[in-house]
Amino acid sequence: MGINEAMQLVEKVMHQVIETDVPVLREASEHILSAGGKRVRPRLTLLTYLAAGGQSLDAIAPVAAAVELVHTASVVHDDINDHGVLRRGRPSVNAIWGRTFALLTGDYLFTKVYELMAPHNELNPIMAEAAVRLVEGETLQAAAVKNNNYTRQVYYDIIARKTASLFEAGAHFGARLAHADDTIINALKLFGFNVGMAFQIIDDILDLTADDLTLGKTSGIDLDQGRGYAAIHTNGNSNGAVAVAEAVTEVDQDDPMKKIKAKIMNGDAIAEGRRRAHELVDMAIACLDVLPQSAARDELADLAYMVVNRSY
């Protein structure tokens, strides 16, 4: 079984595991899953497994599916908190089914993560920790906006927890399931972590630079809510759109957000973010040196480059 066939199996596992006789849970879960997505996390798990010498991609597909479902669950809950109406090019779950069912769908997807992981005894503490850190990161983000302390340091702490931890866990799973030695496990964990950091920085930049159609989700939410990459580049102080607007001298009263966006874009913030993301990817790729040469190792490097070079 090749990587693409295995990715198909991951899709199948996700669609099967959400089966239930409760129509709204099935339909809402199906809606968010069938909208697709980049699927970078399960791909990372499968490729680290192969690169570390794993031979049975079909056996680890449920774990890769679980990693994607943690992300999917968090996305559904995010869209409630952010009032996001567009996700993966479709209306968000809360936009269609409302807040209560979106909350329950996110909970449901998370219980399905647990169900998929249950047979993998040695992996459960790792997944539990990643899930804890993801929720901590989301909370730190909401708290930083509320408390007006969205500094650069806080930003990196947030993205380390809410994004990089799950990437690290996904890579860790692949390495562990392939029975890799500690040197390789640690190198692949670090690879996953750095790729996750780069992924989130680029995500936040795309939130500023891309439009809804290209992005497939409501763009500008981070800027609007005074967080993300924009927040740490608006005169070093931000408390949502209002504070950002105050910091800009000539604000277009008709569309202040457009002006603020233009200001950030004209500065060196975007270029600096991209530079930082590229550095992280270079560090990640250096981690792969401990692995023997293989097609999977090359594909891991490709995945890392894709993360920083993507336009959506």
Add this chain to the structure above:
Amino acid sequence: MGINEAMQLVEKVMHQVIETDVPVLREASEHILSAGGKRVRPRLTLLTYLAAGGQSLDAIAPVAAAVELVHTASVVHDDINDHGVLRRGRPSVNAIWGRTFALLTGDYLFTKVYELMAPHNELNPIMAEAAVRLVEGETLQAAAVKNNNYTRQVYYDIIARKTASLFEAGAHFGARLAHADDTIINALKLFGFNVGMAFQIIDDILDLTADDLTLGKTSGIDLDQGRGYAAIHTNGNSNGAVAVAEAVTEVDQDDPMKKIKAKIMNGDAIAEGRRRAHELVDMAIACLDVLPQSAARDELADLAYMVVNRSY
């Protein structure tokens, strides 16, 4: 270690496991935990363990704590959906910290369940299934209200999933950890399930009959939202307070809910619910016959009686 000392340990485990450097998660989790609660679920786990011959209560305290935390997480999310402002005699998490942080606190508590359960390999599929069913039950409930099909049959399906499944799992854990044989495991699972069903029926009756102060949470929410025990006793048809109000001929325009409540109370609905709960408890206690006589077995029977005879 006796049962009361073990229950103290369960409290300690819960307070320890929610420790985090993210202030709002720590404070909100601490708030809901330190408000107490009946703790009937962890008590059930500890007592089934003892009654099935278990000897190391301290070793299973984390599992009992996890059972209570599943319930706690669902309560925090429930209060978001129901706009409940009072819980366990205190303002609810959403009333103090708002919806976003309440959602994240519920998510956080659920990740902590996962963390506590992770070392217990053989129990994880059981807990995952109970968590899935809990979310399904909550969803069926919200859907039944929305779709106006809150029949008696639907009601029993809802409470079986949202409440009895977790009671069943809690008893199952105790029996499994005590290495009981299949006869005893199955008897204790059924004991837990029936006690859970009785518990929820009484809970729904108390929602109608008790005031906020006695109940420690916002009362009448079920009636107000057209669900719970009230919904299936209002002329067999209900779609929230409006439909209920229409079914009542002389509604007091100043306080229609009071009149509706009075009508339900004056009928035989409450008596019938109590009768059904007592039957379930009788069936539960009959399950205990397979166990050798012991203090723990007596305490399990006491717990079952407490469930139906409580006033809050």
